[in-house]
Amino acid sequence: MYLVRGREYLAKHPHFSLVGREHDLERISSILIRRSSNSLLLTGPTGVGVSALTLGLQAAKTFPDTPFDLIVKKLFWLNTDALFASGDSSKINNEFQGILKKLMQTPESVLIITDTANFLEGAHNTGNSHFINALNNADKSNNFQVILEVRDEKLSSVLKASTNMAELYTLYDVKEPMGSDLKAIVTAVAKELSEHHKIEVDSAAVDEAIHLTSKYRDSLGLGGAQPQRAISLLDRALASYRQFTHKQHPVITELTYQIAKTTDEAKRHQLQSQLTQWQNDWQDLKAEISKTYQYQRDAETLRFTLQDEISVLQEEEKNNIVPESAAVKTFAQLTSSGFDSPAVSKIKEKIRQIDKEIEQNNVRHNQLVMLANKDLRLMRHEVIAEFSKISGISANKLDENEVENLINLETNLLSRIFGQDSVVKHVANSVKVAKVDTLDESGPAVSYLFLGPSGVGKTEMAKALAQYVYGDEKSLVRFDMSEYMEKHAVAKLIGAPPGYEGFEAGGILTNSVRKKPVGIYLFDEIEKAHPDVFNIFLQVLSDGRLTDNVGRTVDFSDIMIIMTSNIGQPYYLNPELSDESARELATNELNNTYRSELLNRFNGRENILHFKRLPIEVIEKIIRREITKLNKSYQARGLAINMQDSCISAFCQDHYDLIRGARGLPGYIKTNIRPIIVNHILLNPHDQGHFNAVYNRESHKFDITFSKH
Template structure:
């Protein structure tokens, strides 16, 4: 009789640990070194050596390194630096997805749990079971009318002390899933894994850098390591160290590899293809297994230096250390040796020391050849000057060092890239969208920012300058990072350019008008509407979610005078500390935002002819602050917009008509407005503001132009002229 499908599934389960888990102790030699977690690892060892309740849950925010604590314990077990009770233990990481998979039939999940428990009991405590995302045990396997899940099935074995169990989860998931089941939660000892300090993270990265240098075939400038930590702390507050710094460093290595040119040349042809003649420039890849430890490289370097001093030969001159930025190639790759490449002594070819091929560094670079790029005369090793060692930009070609892959037919050559602070800035900018890197192009754009804004927003130079100054300070790194880029209260009548200024800044600064986040504060006139702005408990808010998704933005709060005082007071933290908490408890960072708040107030200069423009602005500002009593407005820099003059109105009219003309050119028509037409529009709509002029151009002029365009004679019309006569507008069609 053929076995049933259920019997087949049960029979194929076999060893649960073999099919659904991996041995971390077996992989310990290939894991990255763990630095700065000695306290957590020792606390974990203490709990695992207890007689009963040898169960631990590691709690921390995502990215702080909870799994790294377990990996650090695995490395200690392999190195034999643990007590006798744990020296023979293995750490087995259970894959919950594989464990739950294939248990859709009733009873299969319980069978799998039973087999797992049996295997752990047979190990007599020599297996430490590690479950990442341990909160998934609560509810796992529950279905139908049964309330039994993995957590309930494991409770007896967890309390008996027959097994060693380590889980990891976040504070939020522990509170949501594990803590409500008090009987399950009490069986665990808790270890808080906090975010490492800045200094510990820098020390951790220093240990990892040699590994990434060999994997990515780059050299990391020592200054780039603290820059990666500092820039991620400042610009990525939602994520945690060390994960965010590691990811930025890896991305920076890739960026450096992409910026440095590569050329391709066959091994039989000594002539190298010039970079400009190559279409696709391949990047060299590394072969072999990387198993060397970070500390071995330094020890091997010291041993080699002692050997050189003992020999007293001229090998020291041939093995001259080559500069690549501020790092030494020979120090990073200590197993490379230099020797003459031909009978004439031209050029230097390195080779791998056969006695040292067992090291991880030799294996990593066993297929790479480092050689000196020949000069125009074909000679190789030349004396270098300080000018040759300077790096002017991340993409500067380091012409004195090249890498080749030794393959039968083709070799990939190119300079060894250096990961600098500029690459770190580029990496952070790509991950966050925050403009951090300040290159030549960015500097030129900032220098002309004020002039470009003045071209679009006329008559308000006194308003534009302080805003641009705050932007330049922030981009240059001289602003206070605990506050927004700038926070300004814009006071003026409708149509003087408040909204246009915000749009222009977003377009000129980010080349994207969608970076402008506009919020109509007139909708928040009720006291309880603050929850809609910041988010009610458990929900996201209109303001906080927008800034969370786009941390580098222009915030435009319109009609702030109409908002409730409680709503305005709730925004004080955004100005004073550049942070607000949303309904989900997240701390939203506003340090990369420019905050603009506008008020439509009809303040006139009439009757104040004896006062200067600045005195009038000060008077208007003080009257506004006295009128609205709240904690927010006094903390803003108040800027008062001036009324537009006849000259300004004529300029705006011509600009708007030019925009219409550009749209008509697509249809093959030209538009022209005579000075009389401009004067007609100005005289009729000057007192109504720019908004009225825009409405008149769209509804009156636009409608008339549309009628002409769809007429039967439009195919023969090439130009439309708008004129004025006897207080009326005239439209002349020219064929």
């Protein structure tokens, strides 16, 4: 009752097949045949397929090439809902002890608990908090093994449940599948989705679903991890496509479009005739499908009614039975012993006839649906359209060619980063190498150390890369290293050791990378971090991996790392030093501050990049860009801001400050010009016209007047 045998559990998933997880299955199998620590704690983010792996263990037992070491394992799934259903603490405890006894008496048995956090909670709520210790004590006997499945966010609470978890269980972190493995999994599930929706799925649609859900990881409502994200997107796209095309067939839409654009009268007449025929046939087909739907509902309703009648008749017949002491049994007594009365038999015959008609109707219904769907196929653009609805990102942007984006990367970066042309060129080329070159190298995708004065484009470069490489500035994750000045900062990044406060929270950096393993990570002002933090950085830059406080390895191989430092600021800000001299002095200070092994990790120091001071003409260019942004944002309201080049030049000369860099001037516009515009809009919401901004050299402010169109 409480233990479900493996083959019975697998039978509940008749179409199950494990693909793309051969390596994980092999690793898990090898753990199960160890002598010690041979129980498993399987963890991973929601949607990654932890439960599929244990099902895969059972399925693999029927494969001809599966080692007999695995075949002899007897897998049992614990039915936790049934175990805790009564709420009776004593009864539940007795049943659980019976489960453990049966497992210990069954050689090579393996107990699988699919939701360990739920199991622990159920045990606690029924007064059986000792269950985890009882389970572990039984496990120590080596008479059976345990596989605990637990979602990432619940892992810490499970580890805290017992002091000997680490001793008994091997933690196996199920990571998101990638590349060909991910493609194989999603393709297999796409076939199941196709059968459900009765619509074919094009291979390009599968590729696009994988691409979008890997690139834009922060979009809501698609599950926690791959492959679930891509599968969910395909399911949604099929549902939307099915609903849309079943309203009006795509052929009708296309014929309507062709009629609208043709100028040839004969051709128009021919198309119109085809359209009329299609519309009539389509309406007839939909009517037939609706008829089979209606029949199905009516037949099932009648069936339930007849079953209720049988129950009533049987109850009446039972109540009419004469006492057992009677010498002769009545017909009702005979029917109560296993024979149906004529009335009940007649109704059951009706039900059998209805079941037969329902089956025939189902066949007819499926034939009609297949006929309606025979020309339908989910294509790439339908997947893009669905993702656009979910994410809010325009379909045109989603449809951008990634190769074209890389080709235009330098041009795009130059449109946002002014006065740093050599840095932009270097960054664009190194990103292209990281994204296209197939040479297998350790470490993150690419790593940079940006030096230079404040407000010259270092952070803007990180934002621009997030936009043009990953499609969204949300792909940028920023860490202010002034928050990691204390010795315990390492624990904040990778998680506190067991027994220390904050252990269950995990590490801020490792948690973030597990959740978002693709994108840009910006570590600002690294010189403010505690020296111990640089041991973490050294490992990430060297190996591209980091192990958190509970033993999970986090992969940085698809992450771009950008670090910034204020080292050399006095040299960069000294107007008497040339750019080359400032760079040389800053480099000397950098070498005296950090270990060579750390600096060498930035592509042999080639990716230690120096941002120059910005000349006044570049500052003027930045202000023109800000005014253009404002005009674009107010264009829909019929408003514009006019500012002459002479006013921009005078304003920049008066207000530019080397220490604040380019940040100060856009800040001035936000504080002193935009409020005037906003206040005017609030008081005069229907006005259309332009604001004339004239710089006053005496007051060092802008005089702003409004003119209506």
